[in-house]
Amino acid sequence: MTSYDQDYQRSITDPNHFWKEKAQILDWIKPFTVIKNTSFHKEDFRIKWFEDGELNACYNCVDRHANKTPNKTAFIFEANELGNARSISFKDLLKEVCKFSNVLKSKGVQKGDVVTIYMPMIPEAAYAMLACSRIGAIHNVVFGGFSASALASRVDDCDSNMIITADASVRGPKTISLKETVDVALEESKKNTVKTVITVKHIGSKCHMKEGRDFWYYDLAKFMETTCPIEPMKSEDPLFILYTSGSTGKPKGVLHTTGGYLTYVAFTHKTIFDVKENDTYWCTADVGWITGHSYGVYGPLANGTTSVMYEGIPTYPDASRIWKIIDTHKVSLFYTAPTAIRSLISQGDEYTQTTTRTSLRILGSVGEPLNPEAWQWYHDVIGNGKCPIVDTWWQTETGGMMLSPQPHGMNLKPGSVDKPFYGVKPELVDNKGTIIIGKGSGNLIIKDSWPGQMRGIYKDQDRFFKTYFSRFPGSYSSEDGAKRDEEGYYWITGRVDDIINVSGHRIGTAEVEAAINNHFDIAESAVVGVPHLIKGESLCAFVILKAGSLKSNSIKGEVMQIITRDIGSFAKPDTFIVVPSLPKTRSGKIMRRILRKIATGDHDNIGDISTLSNPRIVVKIIELMDHKG
Ligand code: WTA
Numbered sequence: 001m002t003s004y005d006q007d008y009q010r011s012i013t014d015p016n017h018f019w020k021e022k023a024q025i026l027d028w029i030k031p032f033t034v035i036k037n038t039s040f041h042k043e044d045f046r047i048k049w050f051e052d053g054e055l056n057a058c059y060n061c062v063d064r065h066a067n068k069t070p071n072k073t074a075f076i077f078e079a080n081e082l083g084n085a086r087s088i089s090f091k092d093l094l095k096e097v098c099k100f101s102n103v104l105k106s107k108g109v110q111k112g113d114v115v116t117i118y119m120p121m122i123p124e125a126a127y128a129m130l131a132c133s134r135i136g137a138i139h140n141v142v143f144g145g146f147s148a149s150a151l152a153s154r155v156d157d158c159d160s161n162m163i164i165t166a167d168a169s170v171r172g173p174k175t176i177s178l179k180e181t182v183d184v185a186l187e188e189s190k191k192n193t194v195k196t197v198i199t200v201k202h203i204g205s206k207c208h209m210k211e212g213r214d215f216w217y218y219d220l221a222k223f224m225e226t227t228c229p230i231e232p233m234k235s236e237d238p239l240f241i242l243y244t245s246g247s248t249g250k251p252k253g254v255l256h257t258t259g260g261y262l263t264y265v266a267f268t269h270k271t272i273f274d275v276k277e278n279d280t281y282w283c284t285a286d287v288g289w290i291t292g293h294s295y296g297v298y299g300p301l302a303n304g305t306t307s308v309m310y311e312g313i314p315t316y317p318d319a320s321r322i323w324k325i326i327d328t329h330k331v332s333l334f335y336t337a338p339t340a341i342r343s344l345i346s347q348g349d350e351y352t353q354t355t356t357r358t359s360l361r362i363l364g365s366v367g368e369p370l371n372p373e374a375w376q377w378y379h380d381v382i383g384n385g386k387c388p389i390v391d392t393w394w395q396t397e398t399g400g401m402m403l404s405p406q407p408h409g410m411n412l413k414p415g416s417v418d419k420p421f422y423g424v425k426p427e428l429v430d431n432k433g434t435i436i437i438g439k440g441s442g443n444l445i446i447k448d449s450w451p452g453q454m455r456g457i458y459k460d461q462d463r464f465f466k467t468y469f470s471r472f473p474g475s476y477s478s479e480d481g482a483k484r485d486e487e488g489y490y491w492i493t494g495r496v497d498d499i500i501n502v503s504g505h506r507i508g509t510a511e512v513e514a515a516i517n518n519h520f521d522i523a524e525s526a527v528v529g530v531p532h533l534i535k536g537e538s539l540c541a542f543v544i545l546k547a548g549s550l551k552s553n554s555i556k557g558e559v560m561q562i563i564t565r566d567i568g569s570f571a572k573p574d575t576f577i578v579v580p581s582l583p584k585t586r587s588g589k590i591m592r593r594i595l596r597k598i599a600t601g602d603h604d605n606i607g608d609i610s611t612l613s614n615p616r617i618v619v620k621i622i623e624l625m626d627h628k629g
Contacts, residue, residue, distance in 0.1 A: 019263070030052070049263075053235045098226050107196045112138065114138045140158050168203050236260075253457055336366075352382065364392060433473075440484060441481065443477065443481060500527075511567060527540070542595055598625060
């Protein structure tokens with residue numbers, strides 16, 4: 001047995017002892033005596049970890065390092081333009097976070113309030129998150145690529161009373177006005193719960209400031225003390241909500257709590273990246289996504305790690321930017337998404353040849369399957385053939401990494417996410433819920449709780465149980481499909497529900513269809529995901545026009561504008577096609593499986609269409625697609 005096998009067995013057979021020991025990675029204000037108190041069964045459903053313990057997440061991420069290693073760098077901020085980097089030490093981080101906390105308090109923010117953060121990738125985004133956790137407020141970070149409508153609906157859903165934003169962000173050659181979007185969102189907001197907007201002046205753009213509501217952050221901060229007491233939080237007190245797409249209905253406010261989440265992200269980060277004192281770590285994910293929360297802010301800071309934060313895009317000013325940042329700051333641990341890797345492969349080798357990347361020690365991947373060709377390039381070219389790759393499978397809901405190799409002493413198989421992390425009990429089941437033993441493929445479920453697990457959907461506990469625990473009673477259903485080989489290695493095959501993963505962004509087909517259907521001339525639509533060489537998947541939209549509407553050439557452009565308005569431009573379909581009707585079952589359900597086959601050109605394997613109410617439509621749509629192509 002390897003040491004991984006031994007530790008894994010221990011974590012599964014005796015979770016209480018295992019997690020009691022591992023939770024010492026944090027400093028607790030009041031030590032816990034109860035460890036795991038969980039059940040996935042309807043009768044006694046509960047998920048609680050370390051419930052009688054008390055701690056503060058910000059203290060664990062900032063103060064304790066500021067006390068021990070005040071001059072160690074917490075963040076290296078690399079701006080959009082080359083040569084504009086600056087370092088923030090743990091001591092400085094503590095001061096900045098305290099000032100931010102005092103600003104929030106001066107505007108009336110209290111423990112339990114929801115503060116929305118709509119920020120670019122700048123240090124103030126992390127300060128704002130940590131300030132919330134310092135004073136016990138719940139942050140709700142909304143990705144800066146979301147539109148005003150998407151922001152408004154998220155703010156309304158959680159009754160947030162404050163928004164923290166920046167004037168604008170610069171990404172490559174583009175300037176993105178964030179404050180302007182906030183203004184529009186607040187006009188659209190139905191509940192008007194937001195009383196205060198705090199804006200960080202980042203690039204100096206002019207903004208409209210509404211009297212009594214809008215304040216410039218640094219105008220307030222300059223009067224603030226650089227110390228601020230921490231709020232002791234119960235282990236199960238909320239830390240944050242983060243909206244994510246589901247297969248039906250509106251986005252869900254995924255709720256994470258304090259003690260279990262922070263233990264889990266700190267411990268997974270330390271173990272999977274084998275973090276050492278002198279490492280420089282870079283997670284490229286935006287703070288607007290879960291990876292940015294768990295492995296851009298909370299995990300690395302809890303471990304006192306030096307992290308790079310980069311505002312710009314991988315291809316600005318050219319496709320060597322990422323590798324240059326790695327060389328300049330001697331990055332040793334690098335965590336990114338397959339879509340970024342694939343898009344950089346496609347730029348050709350000249351951009352890697354001007355850099356050495358010799359500082360790298362471990363490479364990580366997350367968000368979508370890392371195909372073996374991309375794995376090989378990442379390994380051979382980027383890592384100079386000497387860095388293990390940790391391909392980590394997890395979800396917004398899981399809080400942290402669930403299936404992943406560990407960098408030492410485990411076999412690495414290109415394309416595989418390897419084996420479960422400590423304390424994680426995966427199984428594969430068929431659609432009836434029968435457990436598959438040994439080699440096979442099926443639905444990936446998790447049989448028991450782990451500390452980083454989400455605790456609920458904000459204000460909708462019934463939906464929480466129904467979404468994740470009712471399909472396979474007694475288990476958490478991941479809604480991902482997976483294969484397992486004879487040696488017990490897992491391979492993720494992708495979502496089994498109607499979520500599409502475009503460049504690592506989770507997009508619900510229902511949300512895109514709802515946006516498309518907002519066009520006056522559209523009667524109905526169906527969106528499916530098709531494989532894409534770089535993005536992993538792309539969206540293909542089939543639409544039916546209302547009877548009598550004149551099919552205009554402008555409809556595609558108009559629909560794209562609506563999607564950009566309602567969701568954000570990252571959710572625009574690559575393919576858009578007007579069809580006379582959609583393949584449906586007799587009970588009226590759209591057969592997406594068939595549309596997916598048509599969209600991928602897999603015409604010979606469409607399967608049985610006799611159950612359709614309108615089988616002839618299949619040939620018609622194929623003709624339309626061919627004509628288009
Ligand atoms: C997919 C991102 C294959 C999966 C952390 C999951 C992956 C969804 C991997 C969650 C991986 C994530 N290999 N697929 N290593 N990591 N996924 O919530 O389909 O944005 O369900 O969390 O991304 O996306 P989310």
